[in-house]
Amino acid sequence: MSEDSxxxxxAHTTSLARKWVIKMAVFLIVxxxxxxxxxYDAIIAYPNRGENSASWHLHQYLLKADEARxxxxxxxxxxxxxxxxxxxxxxDRLNELTQTxxxxxxxxxxxxxxxxxxxxxxxxxxLGRLSEERVxxxxxxxxxxxxxxxxxxxxxxxxxxxxxxxxDIPVQWxxxxxxxxxxxxxxxxxxxxxxxxxxxxxxxxxxGLPGGVSIVPGDVEVFDRRKWxxxxxxxxxxxxxxQLGGQEVKLDLYQYEPLEEWYLAMHRHERPEDLIEEDEDxxxxxxxxxxxxxxxxxxxxxxxRPEPTGx
Numbered sequence: 001m002s003e004d005s006x007x008x009x010x011a012h013t014t015s016l017a018r019k020w021v022i023k024m025a026v027f028l029i030v031x032x033x034x035x036x037x038x039x040y041d042a043i044i045a046y047p048n049r050g051e052n053s054a055s056w057h058l059h060q061y062l063l064k065a066d067e068a069r070x071x072x073x074x075x076x077x078x079x080x081x082x083x084x085x086x087x088x089x090x091x092d093r094l095n096e097l098t099q100t101x102x103x104x105x106x107x108x109x110x111x112x113x114x115x116x117x118x119x120x121x122x123x124x125x126x127l128g129r130l131s132e133e134r135v136x137x138x139x140x141x142x143x144x145x146x147x148x149x150x151x152x153x154x155x156x157x158x159x160x161x162x163x164x165x166x167x168d169i170p171v172q173w174x175x176x177x178x179x180x181x182x183x184x185x186x187x188x189x190x191x192x193x194x195x196x197x198x199x200x201x202x203x204x205x206x207x208g209l210p211g212g213v214s215i216v217p218g219d220v221e222v223f224d225r226r227k228w229x230x231x232x233x234x235x236x237x238x239x240x241x242x243q244l245g246g247q248e249v250k251l252d253l254y255q256y257e258p259l260e261e262w263y264l265a266m267h268r269h270e271r272p273e274d275l276i277e278e279d280e281d282x283x284x285x286x287x288x289x290x291x292x293x294x295x296x297x298x299x300x301x302x303x304x305r306p307e308p309t310g311x
Contacts, residue, residue: 012200013199014198016257031183038173039172039176041172050126056157057123058138058139060120061117065116077132077135082132083134127169215244217270220236220270223235232250234248235248
């Protein structure tokens with residue numbers, strides 16, 4: 001007996017609607033997938049692309065430096081300057097260097113090497129890895145050996161690898177925030193929604209709300225269906241209700257089932273005139289042959305056929 005009572009009680013508690021759960025799950029998968037994709041790009045794919053571009057630019061710089069016979073000189077950051085200050089200094093002279101580099105003189109080759117150096121430093125800056133230590137590490141103690149190493153790596157490459165734009169990695173981190181952050185918020189919303197339960201006592205037509213308060217049809221002053229198309233209804237509670245008097249209770253019929261069935265039972269019990277058209281439509285669509293059969297039966301009962309008389 002107690003087991004039957006437990007099953008009956010469970011049958012009168014809402015559960016999450018299957019359609020809503022599927023919809024939220026799809027959104028969650030899309031957001032988390034979007035965030036993971038952005039995270040992969042931000043910490044692996046784009047940094048690797050940036051390193052590839054920086055390596056190519058370093059190769060170009062060392063080639064130009066070799067043509068200008070600068071490989072045996074100090075190619076590190078000048079003393080008294082940071083790597084960024086050094087790059088900014090070259091950037092300020094880019095127009096002048098571009099004009100000077102037009103030609104084949106020794107000075108032109110030096111200017112071409114400076115321009116190539118700027119592009120290499122800038123590729124490290126876009127990557128967020130420009131520093132005096134990184135410059136010294138990339139060039140090494142013997143620039144000629146580094147050039148030979150890069151020759152072997154880039155000798156068969158005819159096209160410049162796709163460079164990294166300054167906004168590429170920040171945009172990917174924005175995707176991470178939107179995807180994983182939005183997914184986290186959506187998951188919290190799903191858990192919060194799942195934690196809320198509505199209960200139903202059919203003997204009293206009593207609807208239990210999350211938080212322990214309950215209402216019966218007689219407690220409702222207005223059944224407001226202004227957002228019925230969005231599966232939302234609003235119940236204006238009469239002022240006499242001890243806890244909810246004068247307040248408006250919103251029911252989301254899309255998230256919980258069978259909440260819509262319970263709501264309609266309350267509305268139909270208290271204000272049947274509001275649902276006359278819906279009930280008539282349901283009757284017309286669901287009556288069918290059974291209604292015809294019932295009407296024929298009733299007619300035959302009211303007007304029975306006469307018994308045949310003997311000859």
